[in-house]
Amino acid sequence: MILQITRRFTIIFTALAAFLGLDRKRGKAFQNPTEVERIEHWYRNHDRVWVGGEFWSNPMEDWRIHDGWVQCQTTAGNRSIHSVTRQLTNPNLPFVMSVELSHAAPIENDGGAGFRLGVQSDLNEYRSNCFAKNGLDAGLVKSSLVLGQTSSPLSAMPTKAHVVLTLQSDPQGPKCALTLSAHNGVNGKQLGSVKQIVPSQALLGNIALVSQYQGAQRRVPSPGYRFRNWMIGGNAITHHPNQRFGPLLWTMYSLSDSRTREGFVLKLTALTGPLGKGDNHDVELQIKRDGEWNTIGNVKLDHESWTATFRIPNWDETIATPYRVVYEQSFKTGGSDVDSWRGTIRANPADRPLRLAALTCQNDYAFPYAPVAQNIVKMKPDMIYFSGDQLYEGHGGFGIIRDPAEPAILNYLRKFYQFGWSFRDSMRNAPTICIPDDHDVFQGNIWGEGGAAMKDLDKGASSKGGYREPARMVNVVHKTNCSHHPDFYDTQPVEQDISVYFGDMVYGGVSFAILGDRQWKSGPERVETGSGRADHVRDKNFDTTVLDKPGLALLGERQEDFLRVWSKDWRGHTMKVLLSQTVFAGVATHHGGFNGYLKADLDSGAWPQTARNRAIDIIRESMALHINGDQHLASLCQYGVTKQRDSNWSFCTPAIGAGYPRWWRPDEVGMSHQNRPQHGIPHTGEYLDGFGNKVYVYATGDPAVATKGPRYERAHQKGSGFGFVTIDTRKKTYTLDAFRFNVDPTDGNPNNQFPGWPITLEQAENRGNNRLG
Numbered sequence: 106m107i108l109q110i111t112r113r114f115t116i117i118f119t120a121l122a123a124f125l126g127l128d129r130k131r132g133k134a135f136q137n138p139t140e141v142e143r144i145e146h147w148y149r150n151h152d153r154v155w156v157g158g159e160f161w162s163n164p165m166e167d168w169r170i171h172d173g174w175v176q177c178q179t180t181a182g183n184r185s186i187h188s189v190t191r192q193l194t195n196p197n198l199p200f201v202m203s204v205e206l207s208h209a210a211p212i213e214n215d216g217g218a219g220f221r222l223g224v225q226s227d228l229n230e231y232r233s234n235c236f237a238k239n240g241l242d243a244g245l246v247k248s249s250l251v252l253g254q255t256s257s258p259l260s261a262m263p264t265k266a267h268v269v270l271t272l273q274s275d276p277q278g279p280k281c282a283l284t285l286s287a288h289n290g291v292n293g294k295q296l297g298s299v300k301q302i303v304p305s306q307a308l309l310g311n312i313a314l315v316s317q318y319q320g321a322q323r324r325v326p327s328p329g330y331r332f333r334n335w336m337i338g339g340n341a342i343t344h345h346p347n348q349r350f351g352p353l354l355w356t357m358y359s360l361s362d363s364r365t366r367e368g369f370v371l372k373l374t375a376l377t378g379p380l381g382k383g384d385n386h387d388v389e390l391q392i393k394r395d396g397e398w399n400t401i402g403n404v405k406l407d408h409e410s411w412t413a414t415f416r417i418p419n420w421d422e423t424i425a426t427p428y429r430v431v432y433e434q435s436f437k438t439g440g441s442d443v444d445s446w447r448g449t450i451r452a453n454p455a456d457r458p459l460r461l462a463a464l465t466c467q468n469d470y471a472f473p474y475a476p477v478a479q480n481i482v483k484m485k486p487d488m489i490y491f492s493g494d495q496l497y498e499g500h501g502g503f504g505i506i507r508d509p510a511e512p513a514i515l516n517y518l519r520k521f522y523q524f525g526w527s528f529r530d531s532m533r534n535a536p537t538i539c540i541p542d543d544h545d546v547f548q549g550n551i552w553g554e555g556g557a558a559m560k561d562l563d564k565g566a567s568s569k570g571g572y573r574e575p576a577r578m579v580n581v582v583h584k585t586n587c588s589h590h591p592d593f594y595d596t597q598p599v600e601q602d603i604s605v606y607f608g609d610m611v612y613g614g615v616s617f618a619i620l621g622d623r624q625w626k627s628g629p630e631r632v633e634t635g636s637g638r639a640d641h642v643r644d645k646n647f648d649t650t651v652l653d654k655p656g657l658a659l660l661g662e663r664q665e666d667f668l669r670v671w672s673k674d675w676r677g678h679t680m681k682v683l684l685s686q687t688v689f690a691g692v693a694t695h696h697g698g699f700n701g702y703l704k705a706d707l708d709s710g711a712w713p714q715t716a717r718n719r720a721i722d723i724i725r726e727s728m729a730l731h732i733n734g735d736q737h738l739a740s741l742c743q744y745g746v747t748k749q750r751d752s753n754w755s756f757c758t759p760a761i762g763a764g765y766p767r768w769w770r771p772d773e774v775g776m777s778h779q780n781r782p783q784h785g786i787p788h789t790g791e792y793l794d795g796f797g798n799k800v801y802v803y804a805t806g807d808p809a810v811a812t813k814g815p816r817y818e819r820a821h822q823k824g825s826g827f828g829f830v831t832i833d834t835r836k837k838t839y840t841l842d843a844f845r846f847n848v849d850p851t852d853g854n855p856n857n858q859f860p861g862w863p864i865t866l867e868q869a870e871n872r873g874n875n876r877l878g
């Protein structure tokens with residue numbers, strides 16, 4: 106939008122024009138001083154949390170649009186608003202920017218406010234730049250203008266620090282002269298200016314507004330700075346409108362053969378940022394058939410999860426159908442903007458193998474995981490599976506808000522949005538199954554105890570049974586991850602009214618059972634590990650059979666009952682897959698550090714042993730391949746119950762961005778094995794895991810000890826990547842790939858995969874009809 110001059114803008118424009126005119130005289134002018142754009146619309150937005158698709162607020166829960174300003178809710182330090190659609194890319198060309206700032210109430214520990222430039226991650230990529238901790242500050246600190254290392258006092262300090270800051274560049278070869286000036290926000294009087302010459306390269310990256318350059322880390326509930334009228338001009342700054350993130354953030358969908366009169370049922374969830382009371386809350390779903398867009402659904406957004414879920418029965422699954430979700434953003438000044446997000450509902454892969462991308466665990470040091478995200482787009486899977494840890498508690502910085510529910514939900518949502526920001530281009534075109542795990546509900550581990558509230562909250566959130574977070578927040582986690590899944594098998598909530606999400610999806614002649622494998626699991630405090638930590642067994646000589654007490658749950662009765670029915674139900678499909686969070690065996694001997702020996706980890710699906718064996722006994726006849734994640738250590742193994750290799754195979758996929766490392770090095774710690782596979786890879790064969798469970802380990806994707814700094818090299822080193830499973834319903838085979846992080850999976854390089862992959866399993870191998878050796 107070219108600046109429209111209204112009364113309010115006159116002052117700011119006068120200030121800008123002064124600089125522009127000065128520049129023009131020196132022959133380095135902007136060609137047209139009116140090419141200064143206002144880059145935000147806060148003056149016309151309704152009051153709300155979400156600051157608009159052109160921006161990323163750090164952190165989202167600490168900002169509100171209020172009365173035309175974007176207002177920081179806290180005086181804690183380093184709260185920022187990044188432009189996501191505009192980056193400073195050509196510092197050899199001039200730029201100018203201007204913003205009006207003030208504080209609504211006095212700030213006790215005034216740490217200043219204004220611009221930050223040159224915010225740049227190791228990638229200098231706009232999304233990752235939003236979380237970089239560097240940059241050049243140019244703003245007001247107490248009663249001085251501060252520009253990098255230079256400062257200059259103002260002649261006077263206006264009421265409420267209400268000033269217009271203007272920053273202008275004057276490129277001079279490899280350097281750039283910057284001039285920062287302040288004008289009184291009410292009468293336009295100049296209050297001072299400061300200059301500094303900086304290396305041009307230091308300006309590359311994101312541009313942002315910052316409340317409290319200095320401030321406490323702890324969130325304090327008194328308001329910080331507020332901003333409006335952010336204007337930008339000059340060719341140093343590149344505008345990419347297609348980088349906008351919202352109001353429609355992304356969509357996820359599933360398509361499943363209900364095997365009822367409803368035929369194939371499409372479920373699709375659209376997400377928006379948290380809107381205000383005055384905003385429109387209706388989302389429309391349209392499909393394109395015979396060249397025409399037709400509306401097939403209109404749904405109201407859920408006001409906690411900001412999701413709109415469509416359910417369309419009797420879907421024609423035989424053809425690929427373009428869709429778009431439409432949202433009309435209304436303005437308090439009148440008028441509206443229409444946003445749409447589009448993709449394709451793929452045809453049911455009925456006549457060819459189904460290709461599934463299987464992913465897990467995204468630690469944000471590797472955000473936005475572009476090598477993996479782009480490979481998934483490139484491989485055009487028929488279906489995508491995220492098995493949990495779509496976020497970690499530390500995602501995006503600024504800490505966790507655990508309660509009360511309302512800010513905890515906002516704190517969760519902005520972390521979850523980083524997941525969609527990374528993977529939305531693949532999810533738009535393929536059915537996606539997405540299940541939450543422990544970190545998604547802000548716990549290092551979870552033993553759900555049927556929805557019980559965690560007790561002894563002062564003892565940490567990761568070594569006890571139950572849910573730490575308010576049930577309202579947990580239910581938002583479930584809605585944002587799973588609301589687009591096929592209808593759940595049994596919707597009865599568990600304790601605290603926490604929702605459940607187990608069920609199945611029948612697609613491409615394959616039935617996928619979807620579990621929450623820790624939702625009913627017993628907590629570790631029900632047993633005694635003797636290690637000082639309830640969930641870890643460190644002593645090699647500890648007798649882990651004592652941990653298998655009667656009555657302990659793994660999947661819980663309701664999911665076991667579901668699996669019994671599912672294992673026998675072959676309507677509409679000929680092959681099965683079990684999707685759950687983690688592997689039913691302890692396939693890791695070292696945790697955390699290279700020498701961090703751990704005999705047994707109660708967080709794995711290896712415990713409790715009797716419940717683990719019962720789960721496998723139930724699914725054996727289904728001949729399902731179990732696909733899971735969580736471990737940050739890819740593994741391929743076959744479960745044994747009565748004897749070795751009598752049951753299903755498990756593929757624990759590599760982490761998208763592996764954080765906490767694990768290794769499987771049983772030979773080094775003296776665990777004996779039988780029947781090493783023909784490939785002869787060390788640490789493979791038939792073992793008893795730390796709990797005494799029978800497990801045939803065929804391959805693992807152990808990491809190197811991380812030494813590299815750049816995020817993608819580091820992620821690669823740490824054993825990150827993704828799984829890919831091709832399910833051939835004619836040949837009755839599963840072909841499994843475990844790709845490393847930084848590879849091109851289509852170039853045929855054998856080193857693209859972890860040692861031992863790819864392999865092809867026959868369906869009946871999942872009930873112990875073994876072929877592979």
Ligand SMILES: [Fe+2]
Pocket residue numbers: 466467494544735736737
């Ligand atoms: Fe994880």
